[in-house]
Structure formats: structure tokens, C-alpha cells
Amino acid sequence: MDRKRRYERAIEWAGVTTEPTIVDWDGEELSVVWEEESLALSLSGDGTLLQYEDDRPSEGEEVSDDELRLRAERWIVRHAGPIFDQFPAVRMTSHGHRVTYSYEMERSSLAVPHTGCRVTLDRSGRVVHYVYRGVRDVPERIVRLEEDVARRALLRDVVVERTVRDGRWVDHVRFPTYRADCETLTVVEQPYREEEDVRYVAVDWPKTPPRPLETFIDSLQQMTCLRTVPHEQTTVSVYGFPRPPQHAPHTWETYFRDRSEQTVKVARDASGRVQGLFSFVELPPTDKRWSRSARRQTALAFLETVLPPSSRESLCERVVPSRFEDEAFRLEVVDETNGVIDSVTVQVSDVTNRVVSYQGFQWEEATRHRLRTARLPSIESTQHALQEQLKATLAWEWDGESYELVYRAVGQTGRPLIGRDVETGEWLDS
Structure with a gap:
């Protein structure tokens, strides 16, 4: 599948209309990220969805376990095809407000790790994580x-x-x-x-x-606060030197250079006390x-x-x-x-x-x-x-x-x- 078609497929599967923050080609693998929408995915050279992440807040009422598994399998069929015969070892794990279904190869009646695919849903039935690993040779x-x-x-x-x-x-x-x-x-x-x-x-x-x-x-004395970002129980302030905004989409390299190069990041708790910091100053x-x-x-x-x-x-x-x-x-x-x-x-x-x-x-x-x-x-x-x-x-x-x-x-x-x-x-x- 050519690059243009793969990019179009990524946009289609993401289901958002805004311009991506990051479009990065690593060989033939494509990564696309929408920072504002907390959404990211990657596709292989043949257009297979390799990874999907959706960190948007959960919405909607909880659905039953049967409905969760049905939605997980619909997702897999849509993005990887009817692959369940290849990956018969099925495992469900629950962690907090999320449920993960793993579909893996079997050999000697044992599940084979790092094969098949794994899909995680929140309790409302929305897919929040997916990873595809495919088939491997197992002796x-x-x-x-x-x-x-x-x-x-x-x-x-x-x-x-x-x-x-x-x-x-x-x-x-x-x-x-x-x-x-x-x-x-x-x-x-x-x-x-x-x-x-x-x-x-x-x-x-x-x-x-x-x-x-x-x-x-x-250099912190000469810097100004460029942005402040909530993170878990802290607020992270990013200090640096003002520079012209870079136009999206970035590659991963230009994104991290724009976000971190010559900056200092300081995390503070609700009382303003410093809980962590990291300097990226050369x-x-x-x-x-x-x-x-x-x-x-x-x-x-x-x-x-x-x-x-x-x-x-x-x-x-x-x-x-x-x-x-x-x-x-x-x-x-x-x-x-x-x-x-x-x-x-x-x-x-x-x-x-x-x-x-x-x-x-x-x-x-x-x-x-x-x-x-x-x-x-x-x-x-x-x-x-x-x-x-x-x-x-x-x-x-x-x-x-x-x-x-x-x-x-x-x-x-x-x-x-x-x-x-x-x-x-x-x-x-x-």
C-alpha cells in the first residue's frame, strides 16, 4: 500500500477532522498523533494497524462484559480481519475502569506471548488501546x-x-x-x-x-514560562526561550526538539512545592x-x-x-x-x-x-x-x-x- 493510501487510512480510522500534530515515517511504518485529541496510531507498510491509543476521558454508561467482548471482536475484525482461528488463546483481564482482551497463538496447548493482538476498552465500551503483533515462528x-x-x-x-x-x-x-x-x-x-x-x-x-x-x-533565571500542563497530581511548568511557533505536522524528531530542546521542566504539587524537575539545557x-x-x-x-x-x-x-x-x-x-x-x-x-x-x-x-x-x-x-x-x-x-x-x-x-x-x-x- 502506498504512503498516500496509508495516510488516508490513518485519518479514516482516527475519525477526527483536525490536522495531526505529528506525522512520522520510520522506514515504511507510519505514526500519526493528534495531541489535542489525545489520540495516536501507527500503521505498517501494508496498512495493518499496529497500535492505537485513545486517552480521551471516558463517557457513557457501563455496558456488560458480553457487550465489551463483542465490541472488542468487532474492532479486531474491522482493523485486522477475522483472525481468531490464528489466535485461539483468549484471555480477559480487568484493571480498574478498563478491560483487556488478548488473542494469542497456541503451541502445545499454551498461549504464546507477543503474538496476536490485544485490545483494551473502558467500561463504556470505547476502545482505548490496541496493539497487533501477528504470527511468529514457535518451535x-x-x-x-x-x-x-x-x-x-x-x-x-x-x-x-x-x-x-x-x-x-x-x-x-x-x-x-x-x-x-x-x-x-x-x-x-x-x-x-x-x-x-x-x-x-x-x-x-x-x-x-x-x-x-x-x-x-x-539558564532558568533568563527563561520564561512557555506553558503549564496538568500531570497526575502535579502541574508541570515548562521554562525556555520564546521562539517562533513551528507549523504542524511535526516528525517525532522535530516535535521533541520543539518541545524540549533548551528547556527546564518543573513539576509542583497543589501547594506549589517542587516535586520534580528535569533540565534539557545543553x-x-x-x-x-x-x-x-x-x-x-x-x-x-x-x-x-x-x-x-x-x-x-x-x-x-x-x-x-x-x-x-x-x-x-x-x-x-x-x-x-x-x-x-x-x-x-x-x-x-x-x-x-x-x-x-x-x-x-x-x-x-x-x-x-x-x-x-x-x-x-x-x-x-x-x-x-x-x-x-x-x-x-x-x-x-x-x-x-x-x-x-x-x-x-x-x-x-x-x-x-x-x-x-x-x-x-x-x-x-x-
Whole structure:
């Protein structure tokens, strides 16, 4: 299908009449974005719809699950054709106000990931996300390991770490993945482990006189606020130098250059306190480098500016063997028994000794206090409960190039385990 016809098809499927913000050709793949309408889609060289995103607010009354599936399948037939015989493994997952239907290939009676298509609808029946992956070559495999052998190995090699998730203490579980077509256990992937050589030290705050935020960030004093954008629980202000407006449509390259080049983005909460920032200002070429000690003083002085005293009091400095000279400074709220509650991170340029990025606390102070004072069972209670919860199941694993038949850890629901709510004992799955 030629480019003109593909572009016309994209406009037709989007169903909007305004001019696109972005029209980008990556080889033969076409991406079209309407920023004001919160709508984006991409087509392959033969005109197949590869991806569709609709972030407009939900409207209308909820429809039944049967109606949702009917609308999902109508969408697939319209945009990909009657492909259900190719992708017989059907799975439905519900998450908040949305429902996702996945249609995948099957091999050895197992669903094959990264094949077929996936469509997500809101409860009113409107399609908000779609992705098409098509057909892949999947080899035949003979199972050689027994499930019980794999299960015992999973229980032996599991990594359990206490973390904070969604504002609550969770014992996060991570498992290895074992190949199922071997005579003996062969690990495909080991579970990630947090760095063990970590220590925490009290923060020696420099107690410097208060400084305006602008003095910590390159060029911010000379910039003006170009636009302000609501984002989740914050408002993001974009600072930069006024320039002539660029005419749409952009390519992805010109869009990001126009939006971000030589800008500073600052996120503030409802009270006006800085929650995050990132500088896209290009640094001047120089051979001079600021020491880590000098940059640490800048990072701490910056935190004295953006954090209230009550928040600073609970912070410890995280110290690990530095792998990179320009590594960010990270301070954490730590419970000695249970682990890290929250953190702030500051990156300071070794060229200018100015702040280039900052990520503030994730939780409110009241939540941090509740987490710090919670009375919790030991992590061994989760390790014991895991004996009753864990099953080993066969699954196809895609490594980006080929498939392997593996044993994976799942819970009693048949879904991969994420962890266990420490206070309620509830198991969390993906």
C-alpha cells in the first residue's frame, strides 16, 4: 500500500477532522498523533494497524462484559480481519475502569506471548488501546523437567524483599525462570537482587542561607514560562526561550526538539512545592569537572530549598560503591527493620555544578509516618506462606529473538506472583 493510501487510512480510522500534530515515517511504518485529541496510531507498510491509543476521558454508561467482548471482536475484525482461528488463546483481564482482551497463538496447548493482538476498552465500551503483533515462528519442544522438581527449585531460589508498593508494605517476590526442555535445571534468568553493599549515614546538612530555585539550575533565571500542563497530581511548568511557533505536522524528531530542546521542566504539587524537575539545557564544552564532594554540597543545599525541615529530618544518605563519577545523590527514609520507605534523588552536573534532575518523595508525609510506625510480621512469614501458594507452570518465554519453553512461578490463581501485602496477608499477582 502506498504512503498516500496509508495516510488516508490513518485519518479514516482516527475519525477526527483536525490536522495531526505529528506525522512520522520510520522506514515504511507510519505514526500519526493528534495531541489535542489525545489520540495516536501507527500503521505498517501494508496498512495493518499496529497500535492505537485513545486517552480521551471516558463517557457513557457501563455496558456488560458480553457487550465489551463483542465490541472488542468487532474492532479486531474491522482493523485486522477475522483472525481468531490464528489466535485461539483468549484471555480477559480487568484493571480498574478498563478491560483487556488478548488473542494469542497456541503451541502445545499454551498461549504464546507477543503474538496476536490485544485490545483494551473502558467500561463504556470505547476502545482505548490496541496493539497487533501477528504470527511468529514457535518451535516444538519436549518437556523434560517435572513440575515438582521446578517447584522445589523455585522455593529454594526465590528472592523476597520488603518494599513499599502503592503506599503499603509488600514482601516482593522474584523467581528464576527454568528451561523445561532440559534433563537438569537450567536457569534462563536469575532474579534481580538489590545491591547488598549499601550503608546509610546521617545527613550533615550544610545549613546554607536560603537560595531561590533559579540559582540551582542552568539558564532558568533568563527563561520564561512557555506553558503549564496538568500531570497526575502535579502541574508541570515548562521554562525556555520564546521562539517562533513551528507549523504542524511535526516528525517525532522535530516535535521533541520543539518541545524540549533548551528547556527546564518543573513539576509542583497543589501547594506549589517542587516535586520534580528535569533540565534539557545543553551544557557548554569544557575540560573542567566538579568534584563529587562539591556536587554533594550543591545537592544538599538544593534539598534544603525544596524540602520542609520536617521532611529532611527523616532522611538518611544512601552510600554505595560508586560506579560512575556523575552518579545521582539519593537520600532515603529508612525503617531499620523493614527497609526503604521513600526517597529523593538529585542529579548534579559535573560540568556546571548545577542541578539537572530531581525526583521528590512519592508518598505524603502522613503515609510515610504510617509506614514507619506499622507493626509487621517478619519476612520469614511470607517465605513460609509461599509454600502453600506457589505452583510451577509451563509457559513460552520470548527473549526478543526466539522462544523457549520454561517453568514459571505462579500463585493459586494461575497468574504470576508479585508479592504479599504484609499487613493483610493478601497475595498480589500481575
